[in-house]
Amino acid sequence: MKKVLIITYYWPPAGGPGVQRWLKFVKYLPDFGIQPVVYVPENPTYPIVDADLESEVSEKAIVLKHKILEPYAMASVFSKKNTKGISSGIIPNQKKQTFLQKAMLWIRGNLFIPDARVLWVKPSVKYLKQYLQQEGIDTIITSGPPHSLHLIGLQLKKELNVKWLADFRDPWTTIGYHSALKLSNYADKKHKALEREVLNSADTIIVTSKTTKAEFERLTSKPIEVITNGYDVEKIIKEPLDEKFTLAHIGSFLSDRNPKILWESLSELVAENASFAECFELKLIGKVSQEILDTIAQFGLQHHVRNLGYVSHLEAVQHQRKSQALLLVEIDSEETKSIIPGKVFEYMVSERPIVAIGPKDSDFAELITSTNTGTFYTYNEKDRLKADLLSHFEKYQQNNLKVYPIGLQQYSRKNLTEKLVKIIT
Numbered sequence: 001m002k003k004v005l006i007i008t009y010y011w012p013p014a015g016g017p018g019v020q021r022w023l024k025f026v027k028y029l030p031d032f033g034i035q036p037v038v039y040v041p042e043n044p045t046y047p048i049v050d051a052d053l054e055s056e057v058s059e060k061a062i063v064l065k066h067k068i069l070e071p072y073a074m075a076s077v078f079s080k081k082n083t084k085g086i087s088s089g090i091i092p093n094q095k096k097q098t099f100l101q102k103a104m105l106w107i108r109g110n111l112f113i114p115d116a117r118v119l120w121v122k123p124s125v126k127y128l129k130q131y132l133q134q135e136g137i138d139t140i141i142t143s144g145p146p147h148s149l150h151l152i153g154l155q156l157k158k159e160l161n162v163k164w165l166a167d168f169r170d171p172w173t174t175i176g177y178h179s180a181l182k183l184s185n186y187a188d189k190k191h192k193a194l195e196r197e198v199l200n201s202a203d204t205i206i207v208t209s210k211t212t213k214a215e216f217e218r219l220t221s222k223p224i225e226v227i228t229n230g231y232d233v234e235k236i237i238k239e240p241l242d243e244k245f246t247l248a249h250i251g252s253f254l255s256d257r258n259p260k261i262l263w264e265s266l267s268e269l270v271a272e273n274a275s276f277a278e279c280f281e282l283k284l285i286g287k288v289s290q291e292i293l294d295t296i297a298q299f300g301l302q303h304h305v306r307n308l309g310y311v312s313h314l315e316a317v318q319h320q321r322k323s324q325a326l327l328l329v330e331i332d333s334e335e336t337k338s339i340i341p342g343k344v345f346e347y348m349v350s351e352r353p354i355v356a357i358g359p360k361d362s363d364f365a366e367l368i369t370s371t372n373t374g375t376f377y378t379y380n381e382k383d384r385l386k387a388d389l390l391s392h393f394e395k396y397q398q399n400n401l402k403v404y405p406i407g408l409q410q411y412s413r414k415n416l417t418e419k420l421v422k423i424i425t
Contacts, residue, residue: 171335
């Protein structure tokens with residue numbers, strides 16, 4: 001059986017979307033004759049923990065752990081709340097940032113390039129170089145963010161000439177939060193130089209969307225393959241749908257993802273329709289920024305909110321399948337058109353209609369439309385959004401709120417792993 005080394009930061013007990021991609025690839029790789037060897041930090045600082053995911057680690061996987069020096073662990077001594085928020089991508093609105101938050105963002109962006117896990121690169125290269133030679137492993141995969149892991153792959157490529165696949169779950173210098181890091185000109189140029197070197201040194205680049213592929217094609221002539229995230233078969237007892245007209249958002253709800261057209265539409269429906277006001281409930285599952293909660297309150301919707309906070313992945317999937325409709329929101333900017341949230345695939349197989357809001361020409365808009373799993377709205381389509389929410393509610397009243405998905409099988413984790421194996425071999 002061919003061994004392949006997979007270098008990733010997020011691994012159980014880490015929670016959140018970052019861990020799912022390679023947890024599931026590792027699960028299915030042995031079915032295709034690949035022995036996964038997973039290299040992860042021994043003492044990571046995870047912003048979200050989900051111990052239940054440890055039971056999903058394949059028994060056939062070899063897991064290597066090596067110590068990491070974590071700046072976030074040190075920074076938490078000064079402010080645990082701010083450190084946890086920034087490390088998980090929840091960056092406060094620029095106008096409302098405290099001096100400490102501004103200082104932490106500047107340090108993160110300018111002193112740790114490409115990210116705060118860069119101190120793991122040198123010790124990892126030393127450890128893995130010896131391991132690869134001892135085990136005769138000639139293929140490695142790095143997954144980012146954190147993109148510093150690609151620097152491990154870069155150095156191993158230089159020293160051992162291994163076959164190297166660089167997997168980008170998100171873009172590097174064009175991701176939404178990159179511009180919020182208060183980068184100096186030097187730091188900005190350094191990020192872009194490292195990005196180009198990685199893209200032009202790896203044997204194959206793997207991305208999760210066609211927009212990221214097009215973006216990277218302007219920087220490199222190396223092969224670029226699109227392998228999206230996907231869904232797995234979850235063993236969950238089917239429960240009855242919520243009695244209320246629930247609209248559920250699952251995952252981190254960041255400050256920049258603040259769809260005022262949605263809050264305005266819901267506020268008007270509550271005011272205009274007594275039945276809607278009585279039945280409507282907004283379920284928030286995951287980390288929610290205070291700014292989102294404040295805006296919801298400004299529109300008088302706070303009494304319709306059930307804020308459950310972070311729950312295990314299994315419980316999140318249960319809520320997906322019980323809710324009447326599912327909310328998916330992406331930041332309204334050019335930089336986020338390439339982002340396909342990992343949860344969208346689990347949304348699609350939940351058999352509940354998706355209400356999706358984001359920038360025009362988003363990759364995930366095409367995905368939802370082509371699979372007939374929901375409806376997409378730009379941030380200036382308030383009237384259409386409101387009308388469709390009312391239509392959903394009326395179908396809910398008639399016990400007829402349903403979707404009829406098509407073409408979902410191509411996004412199963414096993415099928416996606418088969419696509420990965422063709423690149424590996």
